[in-house]
Amino acid sequence: MGIFILRRLGLMLLTALCLTFIVFWLTNLYPNLEKLAKTQGNFRMSDEAVTSYLENRGYLQPTPVKFGQWLGVVPGWITEAEDGTTTGRCFTSATPADERPRFCGVLQGDWGFSTVFKEDVGATVLTRLGLTGKLMLCVLMLMVPCALIVGVLAGMREGSRLDRSLSTFSIATTATPEYVSGVIFIAVLASSRFGISPWLAEMGWIDGKTLFLGSATSAMKDATFWNFFLPVLTISLYGMGYIARMTRASMTEVMTAQYIRTARLKGVKFRDIVLKHALRNALIAPFTVIMLQIPWLLNGVVIVETLFNYKGFGWLLVQAAANNDIELLLAVSVVSVIVVLATQLISDIGYVILNPRIRIT
Secondary structure, eight states: OHHHHHHHHHHHHHHHHHHHHHHHHHHTSHHHHHHHHHHHSOTTOOHHHHHHHHHHTTTTSOHHHHHHHHHTSSOOOEEEOTTSOEEESSOOTTSOGGGOOSOOSGGGTOOOBOTTTSSBHHHHHHHHHHHHHHHHHHHHHHHHHHHHHHHHHHHHSTTSHHHHHHHHHHHHHHHSOHHHHHHHHHHHHSOSSSTTHHHHHHHTOOSSSOSSOSOOGGGGTSOOHHHHHHHHHHHHHHHHHHHHHHHHHHHHHHHTSHHHHHHHHTTOOHHHIIIIIIHHHHTHHHHHHHHHHHHHHHHTTHHHHHHTTOOSHHHHHHHHHHTTOHHHHHHHHHHHHHHHHHHHHHHHHHHHHHOTTOOOO
């Protein structure tokens, strides 16, 4: 197992490096750099002024050199102005000469400076990642158990009325986009004019005007059931169907296996057959699907974060791309790549643990 993990870690490192270089090359294409120069300078800048701006800041260097500087394995660029002042990637003109570092990149903990938020990229990404991590944790705690219960109950007795009902529910939740279910939840549960909130307020069953808050902005600092449940429920319902359907298919296949029939013939209770014999084998395939939900939750909740005004990691990705914030976009992309590769590694290890028939060589 140790050698297997080391091999996978080496492959992950190589994959992350290649994917990061591709993203770096795409974000540093000249049209993007020209747009950056005009955004930070003046939209009426001449071509000569744009070239001068980019050259003085090291953007016109060869892509491999810039990538090495961004990683922190190549010394940063240095520019000497006509008035004798010297600036560089790792320091400003006000930095004393004996305190000017040669290397300043990702390996040194320097992710760059955000041109949109006017602060260090590392701090910005860490803050937004923490907010989305909180949302992801709540979603997984609601989505995974509910999906597994629905899938197991549907797969225990294939073709029954319960199976058809739960399968229809799973398909309906997956087929309903998040922006549709989110709007419905807001209208029904978080509107002071429509839905059940006005009726509950008239009956005196709730103190405020609405049962839930339609915005999750306050949940960024203090998450409660009333301001955080709607976005969690919206995401959970959409992702629940995939896991439930996979669990149902896997459970159906396991329940028709020969050893299950043998257990039934021996008179083993149906509950013990499901819990002790069928459930573990039925969770092998859904486990992979569950792990794949983590990258989706990290980047795919942009609609929900926008709908409920929750400024997390997905919202940050949209802001970086829309405002051509190259350093921030690179950092967000790298974090996304790392999360995807890490979840794949955990998925492979968990698959080996759940399925004893797999042998690692």
